[in-house]
Amino acid sequence: MAKTKSAMRRKETMYGYIFVMPWIIGFLAFTAGPLLFSLFASFTNYNITSQMDFVGTENYQGLFTEDGLFWTSLWNTLYYVLFSVPLTTIGAIFLSALLNQDVPGIRVFRTLYYLPAVLSGVGVYLLWMQLLDPGTGMINLVLGWFGIDGPNWLFDPAWTKPSLIFMKLWSVGGAMLLYLASMQGVSKTLYEAAEIDGANTFRKFFHITLPMITPVIFFDVVTSLIGGFQIFQEAYVMSSNGEGGPANSLLFYNLYMWRQAFENFNMGYAMAMSWILFIIVFILTMINLKLAPRWVHYEGGDNR
Amino acid sequence: MKKMYTLPAAFLASSLLLTGCAGFQTGNSNDSATENEDGKVVLDFWTFWGSEIRRPVIEKIITDFNESQDEIEVQHTYLPWGDIWTKELAAIAAGDPPDVVINDINTTALRGEQNQAMNLAEFLSEDDISGQFYPELWDATLYEGDSYGIPFNTDTRVLFYNKDAFEEAGLDPEQPPATWDELEEYAAKLDVKNGDDYERIGFYPLWGINYDVWMLNANGHNFINGDNEVLIDTETNLETLEWLKGWKDKYGDDVINSYKAQIDSQQGNPFFNGSLGMYVSAPTFYTQIRDYADDLNFGVAKLPEMEPGNGHTSWGGGFVAEIPAGASNPEASYEFIKYLTGAEAQEYWAVQNFDNVANIEAAENAAESDEFTEDGTMVYSMATEYMRDTLLTPVPVSAPDFMGSVNPKIDEVFLGSKTPKQALEEAQADVESLVEKNTRE
Numbered sequence: 001m002a003k004t005k006s007a008m009r010r011k012e013t014m015y016g017y018i019f020v021m022p023w024i025i026g027f028l029a030f031t032a033g034p035l036l037f038s039l040f041a042s043f044t045n046y047n048i049t050s051q052m053d054f055v056g057t058e059n060y061q062g063l064f065t066e067d068g069l070f071w072t073s074l075w076n077t078l079y080y081v082l083f084s085v086p087l088t089t090i091g092a093i094f095l096s097a098l099l100n101q102d103v104p105g106i107r108v109f110r111t112l113y114y115l116p117a118v119l120s121g122v123g124v125y126l127l128w129m130q131l132l133d134p135g136t137g138m139i140n141l142v143l144g145w146f147g148i149d150g151p152n153w154l155f156d157p158a159w160t161k162p163s164l165i166f167m168k169l170w171s172v173g174g175a176m177l178l179y180l181a182s183m184q185g186v187s188k189t190l191y192e193a194a195e196i197d198g199a200n201t202f203r204k205f206f207h208i209t210l211p212m213i214t215p216v217i218f219f220d221v222v223t224s225l226i227g228g229f230q231i232f233q234e235a236y237v238m239s240s241n242g243e244g245g246p247a248n249s250l251l252f253y254n255l256y257m258w259r260q261a262f263e264n265f266n267m268g269y270a271m272a273m274s275w276i277l278f279i280i281v282f283i284l285t286m287i288n289l290k291l292a293p294r295w296v297h298y299e300g301g302d303n304r
Numbered sequence: 305m306k307k308m309y310t311l312p313a314a315f316l317a318s319s320l321l322l323t324g325c326a327g328f329q330t331g332n333s334n335d336s337a338t339e340n341e342d343g344k345v346v347l348d349f350w351t352f353w354g355s356e357i358r359r360p361v362i363e364k365i366i367t368d369f370n371e372s373q374d375e376i377e378v379q380h381t382y383l384p385w386g387d388i389w390t391k392e393l394a395a396i397a398a399g400d401p402p403d404v405v406i407n408d409i410n411t412t413a414l415r416g417e418q419n420q421a422m423n424l425a426e427f428l429s430e431d432d433i434s435g436q437f438y439p440e441l442w443d444a445t446l447y448e449g450d451s452y453g454i455p456f457n458t459d460t461r462v463l464f465y466n467k468d469a470f471e472e473a474g475l476d477p478e479q480p481p482a483t484w485d486e487l488e489e490y491a492a493k494l495d496v497k498n499g500d501d502y503e504r505i506g507f508y509p510l511w512g513i514n515y516d517v518w519m520l521n522a523n524g525h526n527f528i529n530g531d532n533e534v535l536i537d538t539e540t541n542l543e544t545l546e547w548l549k550g551w552k553d554k555y556g557d558d559v560i561n562s563y564k565a566q567i568d569s570q571q572g573n574p575f576f577n578g579s580l581g582m583y584v585s586a587p588t589f590y591t592q593i594r595d596y597a598d599d600l601n602f603g604v605a606k607l608p609e610m611e612p613g614n615g616h617t618s619w620g621g622g623f624v625a626e627i628p629a630g631a632s633n634p635e636a637s638y639e640f641i642k643y644l645t646g647a648e649a650q651e652y653w654a655v656q657n658f659d660n661v662a663n664i665e666a667a668e669n670a671a672e673s674d675e676f677t678e679d680g681t682m683v684y685s686m687a688t689e690y691m692r693d694t695l696l697t698p699v700p701v702s703a704p705d706f707m708g709s710v711n712p713k714i715d716e717v718f719l720g721s722k723t724p725k726q727a728l729e730e731a732q733a734d735v736e737s738l739v740e741k742n743t744r745e
Contacts (some may be wrong), residue, residue, distance in 0.1 A: 025373055047418055048393060048396070048418070048420075049393075049397065049419040049629060050418060050419035062741075066741065069708075069709075075554055107631075129566075134558075134562075135558065135561035135563070135564065135565050136562050136566065136716075147676045152557065154717070155557075155561065240715070241711065243708050244712075244713060244714050245711055246712070246715040246719060247457075247713075247716050247719060248712040249719070259705055259708060260705075263705045264705045265418050265704075288484075
């Protein structure tokens with residue numbers, strides 16, 4: 001009896017493995033394999049087609065000690081992340097708080113504010129390049145009505161990164177939707193209790209809404225941090241010659257990595273860059289996870 | 305119940321394992337797909353010519369080729385610009401590349417060095433076709449003396465000028481500026497100011513082309529020569545940069561930016577409505593004049609020279625047809641490339657697209673084509689003749705991305721945060737160390 005039972009279990013286990021096989025094979029062939037390969041390649045002079053000699057830590061040493069553009073691109077990326085993540089998070093929360101009102105026509109506004117999140121890619125960047133044009137662009141035109149002499153946006157190194165951050169704010173619709181959903185999930189009874197205690201709108205927002213949506217804030221911050229470090233397309237399309245200009249002000253980490261990989265064919269070097277980026281993002285995400293219990297509130301659950 | 309599952313599950317698992325393994329196999333040169341049912345060799349030809357104008361032209365050339373013989377059948381694959389070469393690289397790495405691909409001429413030698421393109425020396429030694437093409441184009445395809453791609457098309461940069469505006473400003477419309485001094489003098493005469501605003505700008509050298517074309521024009525050679533010598537911080541380049549900065553200071557950021565936006569919008573190019581007197585662009589700019597400003601009375605000229613006798617050197621680019629490394633039927637591929645770059649196909653391409661072609665005979669025939677308008681013939685024949693003074697800037701194998709180090713420094717000159725001298729010195733040092741680093745191993 002016991003014997004047949006364990007035989008059956010083994011069979012079941014086997015079926016289990018067979019059924020997850022497609023995923024396991026996919027993972028090994030398309031994720032783990034390339035991952036390990038790129039780690040190995042980062043210690044070689046791999047150029048895709050003809051060479052792959054082991055060079056030890058030469059790529060890494062070269063990056064840290066000889067390559068000024070590595071530091072430039074890292075700094076540009078950090079700058080972008082440092083400003084874009086908090087600003088888009090605050091922007092999305094602010095917007096969703098506004099759109100969480102019960103007023104006539106609110107659905108129209110929700111749709112309108114979400115719309116930019118649906119549009120994406122090169123078309124949007126080209127549109128923004130026109131809007132940001134210092135001579136004929138809409139933005140400086142509007143600033144001009146208020147007597148403000150608008151900056152040169154994408155042509156002035158001091159303004160290029162702020163331009164992209166500003167542009168990023170336009171597409172907070174996706175995060176906004178998440179916040180809106182979580183705000184709607186906040187129990188009405190909490191607000192009612194607060195009202196009885198005489199809390200005004202601001203108190204209700206800061207003492208009920210905000211703490212209750214912290215899990216979503218946490219999720220949003222982690223994902224936009226990772227996304228922020230991967231910024232590429234914007235700079236590739238909007239910087240001069242796609243090189244990260246003017247004056248390297250839009251040379252982001254991934255853009256520089258791309259140039260090393262596909263223009264110089266220094267694939268090994270580029271892979272070393274990608275592993276450094278991985279480590280940076282990994283550490284930052286870990287810090288986030290460690291800090292999370294101090295401020296993220298899970299309703300009805302154990303915090304740790 | 306048990307039996308019902310075992311078989312399909314085992315089948316599923318084994319087939320998945322097999323497909324998983326297939327991913328690791330390199331391309332099979334006896335791939336059955338390279339032959340069709342008539343026993344013809346099938347070639348996969350990749351281009352980025354998918355526009356309404358270009359696609360029918362290239363497909364007609366392919367059809368003509370397919371009908372001309374009975375051993376090879378070429379199939380056209382259109383891949384969008386920006387995707388085509390990363391895809392090609394991936395295909396080469398996977399061992400299953402296309403048979404012929406159109407690629408950038410200035411990086412041909414680099415792909416030769418990197419083993420991405422096939423060395424064509426073997427075919428050329430039997431059948432030397434190098435003499436059919438402009439030498440400057442041919443030389444750009446060479447790495448260590450061997451060619452890695454056959455030139456297909458090219459271009460140059462010419463000065464378009466508004467004849468009516470010349471007349472208005474008291475200039476001879478048949479005498480375009482020949483030197484930089486004249487260019488400045490004419491531009492000043494063509495400028496029309498209304499208060500603080502410009503109604504017409506005579507000329508601004510950095511619309512349409514970049515600073516490096518002016519340096520090429522002044523130098524008559526590239527930034528890095530064949531011996532890996534870096535020639536950026538030179539007296540001539542300094543003079544050129546100061547000259548260019550002078551123009552920038554003359555018109556000022558606001559004017560330049562607002563004009564630049566109009567130029568970028570194509571239809572709104574101020575040259576079309578007469579508010580820009582002279583403009584440097586590729587000869588194909590004529591097709592825009594034809595489409596958006598049919599009545600414009602314009603002329604074309606060579607780029608002015610720095611000083612008399614210095615030479616009217618201009619800059620061009622272009623594309624080659626090459627066989628990716630590891631392609632399965634190189635003989636057939638070469639056969640097709642020969643047709644593609646031969647006089648007949650090239651002339652057809654040139655006339656239909658108003659495009660400069662690499663084949664000299666085809667270019668000269670096209671210049672006399674009666675399919676062009678009078679203006680078209682004027683521009684085309686001038687461009688053809690100008691190919692002799694046109695240089696290419698093949699990327700140096702020792703530092704393919706070196707312009708990425710130079711451009712930011714020059715940007716700073718125009719932004720006012722570096723003097724021309726500083727910028728050139730720094731760029732020189734950066735590129736020298738780049739070359740040194742890449743040639744060390």
